[in-house]
């Protein structure tokens with residue numbers, strides 16, 4: 001009963017840091033919000049000059065500058081004057097959804113043209129003695145941290161969706177923990193996650209979600225934690241709170257898990273091979289065409305086709321390790337080629353001895369087959385000694401914040417349980 005009430009308890013909270021200490025404001029040029037006569041979801045513009053009549057046109061597919069000017073009842077001469085001005089060439093590549101605001105005076109003269117490329121970027125053309133000069137306006141979004149947590153009920157993807165996580169953030173979450181957790185085989189109902197990630201806002205409207213700043217994943221009772229850190233060279237990576245890299249030499253799952261796990265049944269078995277004997281790898285049932293990735297950096301030592309293996313790719317990693325990928329639909333690498341971790345090496349198929357599309361994956365240590373799911377892998381690298389101090393200073397507050405939210409929602413859920421028990 002308890003387990004059921006916890007797994008049914010998904011929190012999706014949006015909280016703002018109260019002291020705004022996290023809020024990044026790097027506005028290069030502060031532009032007041034403009035309330036236009038026409039309501040628009042994009043309000044990025046300079047204040048309209050008084051006494052002008054404003055017309056707005058949204059760029060549609062196939063639109064040209066001439067068409068936009070025509071629809072605003074402006075002439076070919078106007079088009080020419082604007083497009084031949086110094087900044088005119090930035091009007092050559094228009095994209096659907098961009099907005100033009102035409103500020104026209106009582107004589108029909110185009111006094112101002114606001115070319116709004118996005119909520120963050122616009123170009124303002126101003127009339128001056130028959131020519132136009134332009135000024136670029138850039139805005140930086142306000143970045144706020146959002147907290148989410150969830151309990152796995154079905155797949156990571158579906159449970160994360162229920163916790164109101166954007167797709168991009170779900171992918172990043174899986175990438176961060178993909179070195180430690182096999183999201184196909186190791187995930188269990190009751191596993192849980194919580195995370196803090198950036199949301200970008202402009203004028204109170206959400207633009208998009210950004211990076212995960214800290215996250216925690218509990219898989220079969222074991223908790224993994226990760227925190228993002230940007231080093232002094234500007235490179236960002238994820239580390240454990242102790243400063244060990246989350247990135248390891250090998251991925252746990254060498255394929256795109258989201259192609260399998262959206263409808264993935266946790267208890268499903270995979271009777272894939274006709275011949276069970278001498279089965280020395282792991283089989284990942286996946287739709288045909290699912291991308292297969294190199295588990296680690298290495299060199300392709302063999303590719304080809306045999307009746308048993310179907311299309312195959314073998315990769316050597318340093319002196320010690322070899323990984324093998326069988327039954328591929330397509331091979332995407334050649335023998336002798338150097339590959340990077342997570343590089344596409346082929347796609348899932350059912351070539352060779354296979355009753356259905358799946359990836360057969362083998363992991364060899366010094367020529368001996370090992371279970372890729374349990375084999376002890378090379379240790380992760382610690383953060384550089386020179387970065388250690390800065391790392392601790394900058395990541396501790398984020399981790400503390402994550403812990404605070406976790407505790408707050410635990411409390412809320414306990415109180416909720418008590419309430420429902422009464």
Ligand SMILES: [Zn+2]
Nearest residue numbers: 281282283360
């Ligand atoms: Zn197999």
